[in-house]
Structure formats: C-alpha cells, structure tokens
Amino acid sequence: MKAFITTTSFGFIALDEEFSIVDKFLFDERQVEFLEKVEKRELTDEEVELIGRLLEDYDEVIIETNKSKSVYDALFDQGNVFVENFTGHGDYVRANFDEIISSLTDVDIGKSLNSSYNILASRKIRESVKTNDVMIVETINSLDEIEESSGKLIERLREWCTPILPELDKLHNHELYSRIIAEYTSRENIIESNVLDNTHVSLNPDYSVDIGEADLMIIRSFAKSVYSLYETRNTLEEFIDSKIREVAPNMYDVAGANLSAKLIAHTNGLENLAKLPSSTVQIIGAEKAIFRHLKTGENPPKHGLIFQHPLIRGSNWWVRGKLARAVAGKITIAARKDAFSGDYDPGLRVELEERIDEIKKAHPFPERKKNKKDDSGDNGRKKKGKKERGKKKKRNKKKLRKGEYTY
Amino acid sequence: MQVIEIGENVYQIDNSIATVNLTPGIQVYQEKLIEYEGKELRIWNPRRSKLAAAIVKGLHTFPFKHDSKVLYLGASAGTTPSHISDICVDGRVYSVEFSPTMMRDFLDVSGNRENLFAILNDATRPHNYQHLVEKVDVVYSDVAQATQTQLFLDNFRLFGKDDCVGILMIKARSIDVTRKPNDIFKEEKKRLKEGGLKVIEEIKLDPYEKDHIAFICEKNF
Ligand SMILES: C[S@@+](CC[C@H](N)C(=O)[O-])C[C@H]1O[C@@H](n2cnc3c(N)ncnc32)[C@H](O)[C@@H]1O
Numbered sequence: 059m060k061a062f063i064t065t066t067s068f069g070f071i072a073l074d075e076e077f078s079i080v081d082k083f084l085f086d087e088r089q090v091e092f093l094e095k096v097e098k099r100e101l102t103d104e105e106v107e108l109i110g111r112l113l114e115d116y117d118e119v120i121i122e123t124n125k126s127k128s129v130y131d132a133l134f135d136q137g138n139v140f141v142e143n144f145t146g147h148g149d150y151v152r153a154n155f156d157e158i159i160s161s162l163t164d165v166d167i168g169k170s171l172n173s174s175y176n177i178l179a180s181r182k183i184r185e186s187v188k189t190n191d192v193m194i195v196e197t198i199n200s201l202d203e204i205e206e207s208s209g210k211l212i213e214r215l216r217e218w219c220t221p222i223l224p225e226l227d228k229l230h231n232h233e234l235y236s237r238i239i240a241e242y243t244s245r246e247n248i249i250e251s252n253v254l255d256n257t258h259v260s261l262n263p264d265y266s267v268d269i270g271e272a273d274l275m276i277i278r279s280f281a282k283s284v285y286s287l288y289e290t291r292n293t294l295e296e297f298i299d300s301k302i303r304e305v306a307p308n309m310y311d312v313a314g315a316n317l318s319a320k321l322i323a324h325t326n327g328l329e330n331l332a333k334l335p336s337s338t339v340q341i342i343g344a345e346k347a348i349f350r351h352l353k354t355g356e357n358p359p360k361h362g363l364i365f366q367h368p369l370i371r372g373s374n375w376w377v378r379g380k381l382a383r384a385v386a387g388k389i390t391i392a393a394r395k396d397a398f399s400g401d402y403d404p405g406l407r408v409e410l411e412e413r414i415d416e417i418k419k420a421h422p423f424p425e426r427k428k429n430k431k432d433d434s435g436d437n438g439r440k441k442k443g444k445k446e447r448g449k450k451k452k453r454n455k456k457k458l459r460k461g462e463y464t465y
Numbered sequence: 466m467q468v469i470e471i472g473e474n475v476y477q478i479d480n481s482i483a484t485v486n487l488t489p490g491i492q493v494y495q496e497k498l499i500e501y502e503g504k505e506l507r508i509w510n511p512r513r514s515k516l517a518a519a520i521v522k523g524l525h526t527f528p529f530k531h532d533s534k535v536l537y538l539g540a541s542a543g544t545t546p547s548h549i550s551d552i553c554v555d556g557r558v559y560s561v562e563f564s565p566t567m568m569r570d571f572l573d574v575s576g577n578r579e580n581l582f583a584i585l586n587d588a589t590r591p592h593n594y595q596h597l598v599e600k601v602d603v604v605y606s607d608v609a610q611a612t613q614t615q616l617f618l619d620n621f622r623l624f625g626k627d628d629c630v631g632i633l634m635i636k637a638r639s640i641d642v643t644r645k646p647n648d649i650f651k652e653e654k655k656r657l658k659e660g661g662l663k664v665i666e667e668i669k670l671d672p673y674e675k676d677h678i679a680f681i682c683e684k685n686f
Pocket of ligand 1: 539540561586588
C-alpha cells in the first residue's frame with residue numbers, strides 16, 4: 059500500500075490511495091518558519107518523522123516536493139521513498155483545500171495566509187537585498203582588478219607590437235587594439251580586413267620587418283588573453299548596469315551605474331549607504347584625505363568617489379565643491395528611496411540637473427578672495443550664535459575656503 | 466450621476482466603472498473615491514488597469530464573484546489586484562510577482578486587504594509555489610514577458626479548476642517589436658489552443674493600451 063505526502067501552506071498532509079487523510083504535521087503558529095524552510099528546500103525533522111511513521115504501515119511513501127531525491131535517500135535507503143514534483147493526490151488536496159484544512163484546524167484560513175505570506179514576502183525582499191549587495195560589491199571589485207590588470211597587459215602588448223606595427227600605437231582604443239592583434243596579427247591581414255577603416259590610423263603596406271610565423275603566433279595568443287579580459291570587463295559592466303537599474307533605479311538615474319556600484323561597495327550595501335548623512339556620502343572614497351585632515355588640519359577633502367560623477371568631473375574647478383554637495387544630497391535621497399521605500403522617482407535626475415545649472419550660472423567665474431576684512435566680517439555675522447566654536451575652527455574654515463582653489 | 470450595478474461589487478457611474486472599496490478611506494493609486502448609498506466606490510481607471518479596459522470595451526465573461534478564488538500572475542504594485550480584492554470579498558487572490566521592488570509596494574496594499582496573498586516568486590516556475598496556492602476559479606495573467614502564453618498555460622494546468630476561466634493579457638511588444646501585433650495575437654491564440662484551451666472571447670484594449678489583447682479562455686474538453 060502507498061501513502062502520499064503533500065506540502066501545503068498549513069502543513070504536511072498524508073493521504074492513502076483512497077484519498078483519506080491518514081497522518082499529518084501542522085505548522086500551526088510556526089507557519090512562517092516552516093514555509094521558509096520549504097522554500098529553501100530544507101528537509102525538516104518533522105517531515106522525516108512523518109515519513110518514518112508512514113513507513114511503519116505503508117510499503118511506499120510518495121512525496122510531492124521540490125527537493126531532490128538524494129535529500130531523502132540519505133535518510134531512507136530502502137528504496138521505498140519516492141519523490142515527484144506533482145502527484146494526483148497533491149492535486150486533490152489543492153482542489154479540496156478548504157474542506158481538508160478546516161477538518162484539521164480551526165484557524166481562519168484567509169487571515170492566516172494573508173499575514174503569513176506578507177511576512178514571508180517581506181523577509182524574502184530583505185534577503186534579495188542582501189544577495190544583490192553581494193553581487194554588486196563583488197562585481198565592481200572584480201571590475202576594478204580587471205581594469206588594473208588589463209591596463210598593465212595592454213602596455214606590454216603594445217610594446218611587444220611596436221617594432222612590427224609602429225603606426226598602430228596611435229590607436230588609443232585599447233580594446234580594439236587587442237582585438238586587432240588577436241584576430242589579424244600580421245600587417246597584411248590587418249590591411250586586408252579593413253578593421254581600421256573607421257579610425258584615423260592606417261598601415262603602410264610597404265613597411266616590412268622580418269618576423270616569423272611562430273613569433274606572430276605567440277603574440278597573437280597573448281593578445282587573445284588581453285582581448286578576452288576586455289570582453290569580460292564589458293560583461294561585468296553590463297551586469298552592473300542592469301543590476302543597479304533593478305535594485306536602485308533612483309541611484310541609477312542620479313549617479314549612474316558605475317558610481318552607484320562603487321558607493322554601494324564602499325559602504326558594504328545599499329542600506330548602509332542609505333543611512334549615511336549626505337555630508338559623509340560626499341567624501342566616501344576620500345578616507346585617506348579625511349584622516350590627514352583630522353590629524354594635521356590639512357584641507358578636508360571636498361569630494362571622494364562622487365568626483366567621478368560626469369556632472370562634476372566635466373565642470374569648472376571653482377564650482378566642483380558646490381556641485382559635489384548638490385550631487386551628494388540627491389544621491390542620498392535616491393539611495394534612501396531605493397533602500398527603504400522602493401519608489402521610483404524620475405524627477406530626481408531633473409531636479410539635480412536644474413540645481414547644477416543654477417550653481418553654474420551663479421558662479422560663472424572663479425571667486426577671488428575679495429578683501430580679507432570683508433570676508434572675515436561676513437563670516438562673523440553668519441556665525442553669530444556659534445562664536446564659542448573657537449579660533450581653531452575659524453582657522454580651519456579659512457583654510458577650507460582657500461582650498462576651494464585647489465581643484 | 467447615474468449609478469448601475471453591473472456585477473458583484475462592480476458599478477458603472479456615468480461613463481466610469483468602480484468597485485466597492487474594501488478599505489474605505491484608503492486609496493491605492495490615487496484613484497477617486499465616491500460615496501454612494503452608504504458605500505464607498507473606488508473609480509477603476511482603464512488606463513491604469515487592463516482588466517478595467519477590457520470591461521469598458523465590452524467584456525462579456527466576468528468570472529470574478531464575491532467568493533472567487535483567483536491566481537493573479539504579475540501582481541506588480543497591486544493596482545488591478547486591489548480592485549479584484551474589492552470584488553472577491555469572501556474569496557482569495559493569490560498574487561504572484563517576482564520583482565522585489567514591486568512586491569514591496571504590493572505589501573502596502575495586501576497589508577490592508579485580508580483577501581490578497583503576496584507570493585514573491587517567478588511565475589515561470591509554478592512548482593516552486595505549488596504548496597502556497599490552491600485550485601482556483603480564475604487565472605489572470607499580466608506579466609508582459611516574451612513567454613507570457615507559456616507560463617499562463619503552465620499555471621492554468623496546475624491550478625485551474627475544471628471550470629476555471631483564464632484571462633491572459635498579451636502585450637505584442639513584449640513578444641516581438643518587429644512583427645505585426647495581429648500576427649502575434651493569432652499565433653498566441655493558436656498556442657493557447659495547442660495548450661488545451663479554447664478562447665471564448667477576445668478584446669483589443671486600445672485606445673487604453675496600444676497593441677494589447679485580452680484572451681478569455683476555458684479548458685477545452
Ligand atoms: C504589466 S505589469 C502588471 C500590472 C498589473 N497586472 C496591474 O494591472 O496592476 C507586469 C508585472 O509582471 C511582473 N512579472 C514579469 N515576469 C514575471 C514572472 N515571470 N513572474 C512573476 N512576475 C513577473 C513584472 O515584474 C511586472 O510587475
């Protein structure tokens with residue numbers, strides 16, 4: 059005789075061949091905990107006990123489950139436990155769900171499912187945040203390393219090739235350079251292929267150096283590795299792009315995929331980043347400079363990683379500090395939306411661009427320190443309530459203003 | 466203001482449709498709320514919900530009753546599910562969504578509505594949530610994916626009762642942007658037939674949604 063086990067949201071239910079309930083284990087108030095285990099495909103002691111009991115009375119136990127057979131085989135090795143991902147008995151339980159469940163317990167089925175599933179889903183959301191963080195951190199770090207290595211290797215390759223292809227050194231695109239060598243290698247092949255058609259570089263067909271086939275082959279094999287590094291880099295970049303777009307759409311808009319990923323990696327997760335004040339976000343990645351500032355009173359850094367933001371990097375040096383503050387502010391808002399509310403707000407990017415334009419318009423030229431007296435007088439008025447800040451702070455403040463010229 | 470009851474918990478108010486708000490005073494997507502004979506009606510916007518668009522465009526078969534059990538695939542932030550939850554007050558709406566971000570918004574809705582059940586899972590793998598769902602009267606699918614018809618069929622087979630009604634919202638663009646929507650619709654319809662279903666009604670959703678069609682189907686015995 060056979061017994062059939064079905065997993066339901068309320069517990070494991072065992073039916074005999076005639077579809078009568080013969081045994082069960084109910085999750086009761088541990089519903090969420092058990093549903094999580096089922097989801098993770100963990101074999102629980104309770105299920106094992108149920109199978110054990112059934113094996114006393116039945117020749118075979120057929121389990122409808124997502125877990126693999128080997129999970130059970132480790133415990134029941136007599137070949138009388140079978141695993142299916144769908145059984146007619148499971149189907150029967152799902153078709154007569156209310157009747158079956160209410161014959162076993164008097165919980166309010168709807169209420170219980172609503173609240174358990176809500177808890178289950180919100181825990182899963184939290185976990186998915188964690189795995190996403192890990193993926194982002196590892197990918198961006200790998201990307202950094204690839205860039206470092208490929209930078210070194212392409213220099214080697216170029217040095218190696220210069221004697222045979224001196225003109226090609228004018229080709230600044232490293233990826234294309236490595237691809238050309240990897241795919242065509244010899245002067246004749248490159249000329250024939252037309253790969254250089256859309257570049258400003260051309261090869262002289264008459265130039266000739268003596269180089270043997272074996273030498274070319276070894277260069278080619280090295281170039282292939284270099285080129286494949288660039289390909290990997292591209293794949294990683296695409297991955298980061300889609301990941302950030304998915305998990306932090308607001309940051310994607312405001313900071314771009316790469317900078318977002320670096321900030322997330324630096325703080326070890328989106329939620330950590332979202333908890334930081336904007337003044338800290340502004341200097342993430344400039345820790346060394348901050349340390350120096352604290353120790354020696356040197357100028358505090360005005361921007362760390364944020365400096366890479368295209369809206370800042372491409373701007374005049376005298377507004378970069380102000381821009382960095384604006385960008386950091388928006389990134390902070392974006393990170394909080396992404397981490398805590400999940401709302402996507404396409405307005406953030408627009409607001410940021412407007413703010414940046416405002417700042418640039420307000421400061422078309424570098425502000426020379428006008429008059430020393432004027433300046434300090436101004437400072438004094440602004441800081442009225444904070445006179446107790448003391449002289450040392452004031453000196454720092456002055457230095458900072460001076461520092462604005464350094465970028 | 467002319468108000469007619471056109472279905473269980475569904476009303477027509479002049480040129481709009483609405484459902485009876487299960488959570489009076491609470492909006493889900495800033496829809497208008499209207500008092501009517503001691504009930505609060507929630508305007509159901511056909512531009513925001515494809516099911517509303519299908520109704521406005523003359524949907525005949527309306528399988529949602531006060532006690533229906535529904536499997537909803539692609540629940541998103543809960544716009545349409547909230548109206549189904551208004552209708553199926555004594556029923557259950559098992560709502561599958563695979564994007565954690567969307568699900569976060571959905572939880573705000575299901576937190577207030579006892580008949581909405583949140584399932585954060587991939588609808589292309591129904592066996593993964595088989596233990597969380599029972600057999601249902603309606604399978605509704607709106608996932609806007611290339612494999613939308615296949616996953617609809619898989620779920621229908623696994624969870625549809627014998628007399629289950631299936632509603633499949635097809636967005637031509639998610640299947641192929643280069644081909645004519647009508648050709649795509651024809652092909653997907655054929656796929657449904659081959660999958661053992663018969664299409665009992667089909668409704669194009671324009672002008673509310675461009676190049677979308679709603680297929681209403683049943684098991685073909
Ligand atoms: C067009 S939206 C649905 C809108 C929703 N039906 C409404 O009217 O309120 C499509 C949703 O399906 C979800 N989706 C896409 N593929 C899915 C899958 N394989 N499993 C579960 N959900 C999926 C998407 O994340 C998205 O939220």
